Amino acid sequence: MKTPDGLLYAKTDEWIKLDGKEAVLGITDFAQDQLSDVVYVEFMIDVDDQVTKGDAVATVESVKAASDVNFPASGKIIAINEDLIDAPELLNSDPYEGGWMVKMMIDDPSELEELLEAEAYEAYNEEREG
Amino acid sequence: MFTPHTPQEIVEMLKVIGVDRIEDLFTSVPEKYRFPKLDIADRLSEMEVLAELNEIASANASTDDFISFLGAGAYDHYIPAAVDMLLQRGEFYTAYTPYQPEVSQGTLQSIFEFQSLMTELTGMDVSNASHYDGATAAAEAVNMAFHIFRGKRKKILVSRAVNPQYRETIRTYMQGQENVQIIGDEEGTDFFDENQTFIEKIDNNTAVVVVQYPDFFGRINDYTKLIESAHEKGALVTFVFNPTALGLLKPPGAFDVDIAVGDGQPLGIPLSYGGPYLGIFTTKEKYIRKLAGRLVGETVDDSGNRAYVLTLTAREQHIRREKSTSNICTNQGLMVLAATIYLSVLGKSGFKQVANLCYQKAHYAADQISRLEGYELAFKETPFFHEFVIKTPKPVNQINLHLQNHWILGGYDLSQDYPELDNHMLIAVTEKISRDDIDEFVMALEEVAHD
Numbered sequence: 001m002k003t004p005d006g007l008l009y010a011k012t013d014e015w016i017k018l019d020g021k022e023a024v025l026g027i028t029d030f031a032q033d034q035l036s037d038v039v040y041v042e043f044m045i046d047v048d049d050q051v052t053k054g055d056a057v058a059t060v061e062s063v064k065a066a067s068d069v070n071f072p073a074s075g076k077i078i079a080i081n082e083d084l085i086d087a088p089e090l091l092n093s094d095p096y097e098g099g100w101m102v103k104m105m106i107d108d109p110s111e112l113e114e115l116l117e118a119e120a121y122e123a124y125n126e127e128r129e130g
Numbered sequence: 131m132f133t134p135h136t137p138q139e140i141v142e143m144l145k146v147i148g149v150d151r152i153e154d155l156f157t158s159v160p161e162k163y164r165f166p167k168l169d170i171a172d173r174l175s176e177m178e179v180l181a182e183l184n185e186i187a188s189a190n191a192s193t194d195d196f197i198s199f200l201g202a203g204a205y206d207h208y209i210p211a212a213v214d215m216l217l218q219r220g221e222f223y224t225a226y227t228p229y230q231p232e233v234s235q236g237t238l239q240s241i242f243e244f245q246s247l248m249t250e251l252t253g254m255d256v257s258n259a260s261h262y263d264g265a266t267a268a269a270e271a272v273n274m275a276f277h278i279f280r281g282k283r284k285k286i287l288v289s290r291a292v293n294p295q296y297r298e299t300i301r302t303y304m305q306g307q308e309n310v311q312i313i314g315d316e317e318g319t320d321f322f323d324e325n326q327t328f329i330e331k332i333d334n335n336t337a338v339v340v341v342q343y344p345d346f347f348g349r350i351n352d353y354t355k356l357i358e359s360a361h362e363k364g365a366l367v368t369f370v371f372n373p374t375a376l377g378l379l380k381p382p383g384a385f386d387v388d389i390a391v392g393d394g395q396p397l398g399i400p401l402s403y404g405g406p407y408l409g410i411f412t413t414k415e416k417y418i419r420k421l422a423g424r425l426v427g428e429t430v431d432d433s434g435n436r437a438y439v440l441t442l443t444a445r446e447q448h449i450r451r452e453k454s455t456s457n458i459c460t461n462q463g464l465m466v467l468a469a470t471i472y473l474s475v476l477g478k479s480g481f482k483q484v485a486n487l488c489y490q491k492a493h494y495a496a497d498q499i500s501r502l503e504g505y506e507l508a509f510k511e512t513p514f515f516h517e518f519v520i521k522t523p524k525p526v527n528q529i530n531l532h533l534q535n536h537w538i539l540g541g542y543d544l545s546q547d548y549p550e551l552d553n554h555m556l557i558a559v560t561e562k563i564s565r566d567d568i569d570e571f572v573m574a575l576e577e578v579a580h581d
Contacts, residue, residue: 040419044280059453066450 001125002029004096008112009121010072014057015096016115018106022078025057026100027069027091030125035062038091041084044068045102049077053111057101060091069101073111079103193401195537197567199495201517201558202346202542203264203293204404205374205396207484208562213398213471222467231439237463238438241426244470251376251473252390253383254412258423259461261409264370264393265296268340269303270411270422270456271368271389275338276307277455278366278420283337289328290315291345292370294547300340314339317549329359336365338389343369343382347544347556348492348517349509350379357385373397373410375515377485382412389413398472399465408465419445422456487561488516491568495559496520498572504579508554517558519544519551523579526555532578538571 007015013031017024032038040061045051057069081100084090090099106112116124135143140152149155156164174182198206216222221236228234241259248257261267272286286304288297297315304310313331320327332339339360344350353367360367366388374396376382382390394408395401413421419442427441447457473481496518500507504523520541522529530540541557548554559568 042419059450061445061450066453068453 001033001122002096003118003122003125005118007096007118008072008115009118010070010115011124012070012072014069014072016072016112018109018112021106021109023073023075023104023106024100025071025102025104026095027060028121029095032092032095032099035060035067035091036064038062038088041088041091041101043080043085043102045077045080047077047080051075051077051104060088071104072115073106074108075104075106077102077104191534191539193539196534196539197537197563197571198539199541199557199559199563199571200539201348201560202556203295203393204401204407205372205516205558205560206401206562207374207396207398207560209398209400209472210475212475213468216471217464217468222464229440231437235438238426238440240467240470241424241461241463242428242438243474244466245426247470247473248410248412251373251381252371252410252412253381254387254390255383255415256418256421256425257410257412258421258425260394260466261411261423261458262460262462263395263405263407263409264391265293265299265409266303266458267391267393267409267411268292268296268368268370269300270409270458271391271413272300272338272340273303274389274413274417274420274422274455275366275368276304276310278417279337281307283335283365284309284311285333285336286310286312286338286340287314287328287331287336287365288312288340289342289345290319290548291347291349291351292340292342293346296342296370329356332360332363332365334363336360336363338366338368340368340370343371343379344375344515344517347509347519348514348558349512350375350515351512353385357387361386372515374485374488377482378489379515388417394465394469397469398475399468406462406465408462408469418442420455421445422458424459424461484561488559491561491563491565492516492518492557492559494565495557495563495568495571498568499557499575502572502576502579505575516560517556520555520557522553522555522575525553529555529575529578532581533571533574536570536574538574 003009007017009015009028013028015026015028038060041058042061043058044056051071051074053071053074055071057071060067060069080102084099084101144150144152193206222240228237231238245257245259249255261270286300288300292315301312304312314328339356341351341353341356343353357367368389368391369382369387371382371390371392373392373394390412392410394410399408411423424440425442426438429437429439431437445454446459447454476484492514496507499505499520506521508519508521526540526543526545530543533540541555544551544554544556
């Protein structure tokens, strides 16, 4: 399972890559593995929407389940990865690059303080897997 | 008599639970309620019961006894004998879409063929495996449109010329959604000129516009401008259609409508005092993920043979749970089959012929009735299919009582739903009605006017 350094991880299995106040968001390798084959991604937000921490980014449908992806922080949406609509399998094959979901401007970076570094997230996953 | 236990078994069971008599099981019920005397007749033999039930049933009037000019959403069409013959084969008996493809290829294939027939009939991209009836299909259409906009567009615009029962069902389905406004059909609203005042109500907050085709009054309205205006504002358009009419009319798909729904009852399903009927639901391919209900797809099995399965099931409530568009996946399996057999037996030309006969006979009837003194064709300026409105010289219920003496079921009394349409009768004419029937109807109408 890949857990690249330099990203921040939520316990709800989203990753976020911060560059100043601009952030890219997606789901982790662990999350895509749990979901198995993703067949559909339905975005719940549009570009320019103001979102609040905890809001749904998208519903991801796999052959096994439908799960919500949630925002780890509040902010404004600046881009949505439209490629996922026609190629949802990118979430499985390339969760950290081609499978990015949204780009946003974070309102308050302090909201991200509760997120985990790569090492802590890996430890958390091991704990969950038992 | 059915006796599940022998006296000896009963004694044994009572012993195990520690009571002496069966009556002891009821001691927690107050004594005076325990064994009440019921005021029911003595027992009858099977033969006697059958005779009594037949006598009660003979008080019912059916369209076998009456010539029917009653429509308003359910229509008395001829059903070829082959429909019932094939329908009643035990192999097809199920109310549900089957989950297990390995044991249900026949049923799945018939549903797949139904879906294919519906897309051909409507010119739409995709059809689901059906809903309960036309009213629930219309409600599912509104619900789907609402979900397509993720609840952000709050306004649902419904024409007053949509079947009143359908409008009521739409309201029932949508009552749990926050701040939804269902407008456009308020009492007093002008339904005589949909294309002007109605269009002005479409705005950027409108999720869907619902119109009927032909409308509840039988009229064939030109919705081209309405659809253009709705799409300009980003709103969806739903047609509630009559499937028989599509044998003659331009299909909903050719108007670029987003959702087309209707009741499949006219396709080989008897009136049966109101049901079971069949809800047809079709839409554009781009909304397939939001489609309510079940969907059967064609695929190949591991030996490369053609096979049928339920498909895109991730939409449904057992995976998406509260996030699914609808939590109703029941379909009308047997009614789907009836419609499929009906359309297959009639074929393309037979189906067109039925539509044409309905049209011609209705126009003959309208022409004859409007020549009578005191009767007048309403909505003269709009073309109609097989249903039309007549202004009558007396209240419609009075006229209908008189018609019953002639073994004629008169038309629908519009004053029930539209106060301003008192003395207005909605008359339906199907291919079952002969010219003699129509002439008799006209004579009886003339008689009642002078009564």
